[in-house]
Amino acid sequence: MHASDAVFLEELCPKLRVRHWRQSLHEHTQRCCIYCGKPSESIDHVLPRSRGGLSVTENCVPSCLSCNGHKSDSDAFQWYRRQRFYDPRRAMAIRAWLDGDLRLAIRLLQWATPDQNSEATTPQANLNLQAA
Numbered sequence: 001m002h003a004s005d006a007v008f009l010e011e012l013c014p015k016l017r018v019r020h021w022r023q024s025l026h027e028h029t030q031r032c033c034i035y036c037g038k039p040s041e042s043i044d045h046v047l048p049r050s051r052g053g054l055s056v057t058e059n060c061v062p063s064c065l066s067c068n069g070h071k072s073d074s075d076a077f078q079w080y081r082r083q084r085f086y087d088p089r090r091a092m093a094i095r096a097w098l099d100g101d102l103r104l105a106i107r108l109l110q111w112a113t114p115d116q117n118s119e120a121t122t123p124q125a126n127l128n129l130q131a132a
């Protein structure tokens with residue numbers, strides 16, 4: 001499929017666009033929960049929708065069902081600091097993500113996830129490092 005066809009399809013079908021958007025969020029973190037690093041199974045609204053949080057990239061982070069459920073409507077940073085898996089590098093990554101600086105957020109997450117550093121030699125990761 002040509003890229004232009006994809007754009008056209010997404011305009012025709014908002015659901016498809018939302019699905020692609022959610023997928024792209026998961027791909028940013030290599031399908032890991034931004035809070036604890038487990039596989040991300042959901043998208044968490046950092047500022048809950050019940051408090052006016054928007055469904056935009058700057059407010060939506062990949063998270064596992066456990067974190068998403070436990071955090072519920074609490075303030076994300078207050079909740080996160082109380083968790084056993086709290087990692088200041090991840091907290092910084094979340095802040096960068098909320099600022100819309102996904103590139104920085106991804107670098108911080110790679111830093112916080114030593115197991116995945118072996119994959120940091122992929123062209124994509126090199127690109128991120130060089131561009132930053």
Ligand SMILES: [Zn+2]
Pocket residue numbers: 033034035036037038063064065066067068
């Ligand atoms: Zn989690």
